[in-house]
Amino acid sequence: MHTTETKDKLFSNLKTYFGYDTFRAQQKAIIETVLSKKDCLVIMPTGGGKSMCFQLPALSFEGVTLVISPLIALMKDQVDGLNANGISASYFNSSQSASEQDLIIERVIQADLKLLYVAPESLASLQNIINEKYISCVAIDEAHCISSWGHDFRPSYQQLGFLKGTLPNTPFIALTATADKATRTDIAKQLRIEHAQQFISSFDRENIELEVRPADNRISQIVKFINKTPNQSGIVYCLSRKTTEQLAKKLKTNGISAKAYHAGLNFEERSKVQESFIYDKTQVVCATVAFGMGIDKSNVRWVVHYNMPKNIEGYYQEIGRAGRDGLKSHALLFHSYADVIQLRNFASGASNEAFQIAKLDRMKQFSEATTCRRKILLSYFGELLAENCGNCDVCKNPPQFFDGTIFAQKILSAVYRLKQAEPIGTVIDVLRGSQNATVLDKGYNQLKTFGIGREIAYRDWQHLIIQLINQGFCEIAFHKNNVLRLTEFSNKVLFEGAKVSLTKPVHIPEPKVKERVKRKPKSTSKTRVKTVENSLFERLRQLRYKIALEED
Numbered sequence: 001m002h003t004t005e006t007k008d009k010l011f012s013n014l015k016t017y018f019g020y021d022t023f024r025a026q027q028k029a030i031i032e033t034v035l036s037k038k039d040c041l042v043i044m045p046t047g048g049g050k051s052m053c054f055q056l057p058a059l060s061f062e063g064v065t066l067v068i069s070p071l072i073a074l075m076k077d078q079v080d081g082l083n084a085n086g087i088s089a090s091y092f093n094s095s096q097s098a099s100e101q102d103l104i105i106e107r108v109i110q111a112d113l114k115l116l117y118v119a120p121e122s123l124a125s126l127q128n129i130i131n132e133k134y135i136s137c138v139a140i141d142e143a144h145c146i147s148s149w150g151h152d153f154r155p156s157y158q159q160l161g162f163l164k165g166t167l168p169n170t171p172f173i174a175l176t177a178t179a180d181k182a183t184r185t186d187i188a189k190q191l192r193i194e195h196a197q198q199f200i201s202s203f204d205r206e207n208i209e210l211e212v213r214p215a216d217n218r219i220s221q222i223v224k225f226i227n228k229t230p231n232q233s234g235i236v237y238c239l240s241r242k243t244t245e246q247l248a249k250k251l252k253t254n255g256i257s258a259k260a261y262h263a264g265l266n267f268e269e270r271s272k273v274q275e276s277f278i279y280d281k282t283q284v285v286c287a288t289v290a291f292g293m294g295i296d297k298s299n300v301r302w303v304v305h306y307n308m309p310k311n312i313e314g315y316y317q318e319i320g321r322a323g324r325d326g327l328k329s330h331a332l333l334f335h336s337y338a339d340v341i342q343l344r345n346f347a348s349g350a351s352n353e354a355f356q357i358a359k360l361d362r363m364k365q366f367s368e369a370t371t372c373r374r375k376i377l378l379s380y381f382g383e384l385l386a387e388n389c390g391n392c393d394v395c396k397n398p399p400q401f402f403d404g405t406i407f408a409q410k411i412l413s414a415v416y417r418l419k420q421a422e423p424i425g426t427v428i429d430v431l432r433g434s435q436n437a438t439v440l441d442k443g444y445n446q447l448k449t450f451g452i453g454r455e456i457a458y459r460d461w462q463h464l465i466i467q468l469i470n471q472g473f474c475e476i477a478f479h480k481n482n483v484l485r486l487t488e489f490s491n492k493v494l495f496e497g498a499k500v501s502l503t504k505p506v507h508i509p510e511p512k513v514k515e516r517v518k519r520k521p522k523s524t525s526k527t528r529v530k531t532v533e534n535s536l537f538e539r540l541r542q543l544r545y546k547i548a549l550e551e552d
């Protein structure tokens, strides 16, 4: 138990060393638990203030608090920050010379350090001092890295299991912003702190507006989005290194100050990008997921996902980099089936394939939601939001259901006519009567269904087809070239008069009163140009998919 004196000490340390007057939400309870030498598992969103939960107790312990941290670059920043606040801290890693390392070990022995940051790989070199004589507390930052169920698994973290055996009476505090229950349990199990007290903060970041849009013309949509609020910082997350570079280039040609960031750049290049972003010299960073961990920039106003993230944890963590100052911010996600297919391909063959695919499916459901997105997001983290949030695209623009039976019939009959052998893109091309190379080569322009859906835009057909898939009326054969296939329920729509309720994309025009006159394509010079143009577009589209295919 703590006397008032130690409690006063906590507040005065908070003020003296960190300059803050009050604790945030659960910080105080966590700090007190650590000081009473109990293990804790802290789940707190990015920017929530996890570091304080071990940095402040470290000041009160006699020995050293060992902080396990995944990235050498982050360690240095944190240690510099602590030293600047007058706290005796250092780090230990492979970038240091033997004599530097000896010096640090000596400081531990002399009890001259309050915090020692170390990468899991370097623990073996610290064997001699990892005992309860010197170590008072162990903090495992970014603890999700230990779980292959988390989104950022690092094999080196698995060595941490032995620590509790060596330090059975030392309080352990594991911290992460990744919160699904399975990962949480796995972290505690792997660290052998099953009885740890869990502190789970609310994951609601109400200040971030959530929006999902179909991915066609992503680049021009992004340019428009950025130009709506000029000079405001943001991050565009992309799946591949190449995309980050191409996009940064595109943005620059549109007069936007943008830089690419990915793990393929060397340390110096990465630091440069990071710094110029933090100091507002670069407005936009086009980045892979390598960017962001530990970046403390409070005025990131928006985060765009150029590609769909692998899972909700990743999405949540990435959008969480926006609006850390609590001011109004925006998260925009582009949803494309090509991305889903790609992510499925990445997952296939992995040892935990089923697990990854289940997580991807949750991400997909979020993207295709017709109910409040924040409710879905929070329910993923085990939180119940009583009311709709009013700050997501679905709340702001609730979808209207309409009788979509005719559209469903058109789609399914096209799938049938195409012998269930073509992907979504070709099905739509046939519906829209596009005379591109594939369509003409395969003679699809002779089909009865050719051109029966000209009045509807490509992306609207996409929207409708995705809903049909979600309702089980057709499916994508992921292991057969992603062709669109019928299901046992298709017949109900095609032959048994079943009604299909769909939501309206904003772009669907009211049905025209007059049916268009059907025209057979004539090979005039004008249509030939059109055909070449279309096939170029098709080629471009395929290329775009290919580019996105190259994983980071």
Ligand code: ADP
Residues within 6 Å of the ligand: 020, 021, 022, 023, 024, 027, 044, 045, 046, 047, 048, 049, 050, 051, 052, 296
């Ligand atoms: P996390 O590790 O959870 O992402 P950090 O520990 O990096 O978050 O903290 C995020 C920011 O919040 C930092 O700038 C930190 O100084 C600040 N912070 C932490 N605790 C408090 C507090 N009690 N009062 C005010 N600011 C705080």
Ligand code: MG
Residues within 6 Å of the ligand: 050, 051, 141, 294
């Ligand atoms: Mg942190």
Ligand code: ZN
Residues within 6 Å of the ligand: 371, 372, 373, 374, 375, 388, 389, 390, 391, 392, 393, 394, 395, 396
């Ligand atoms: Zn909502």
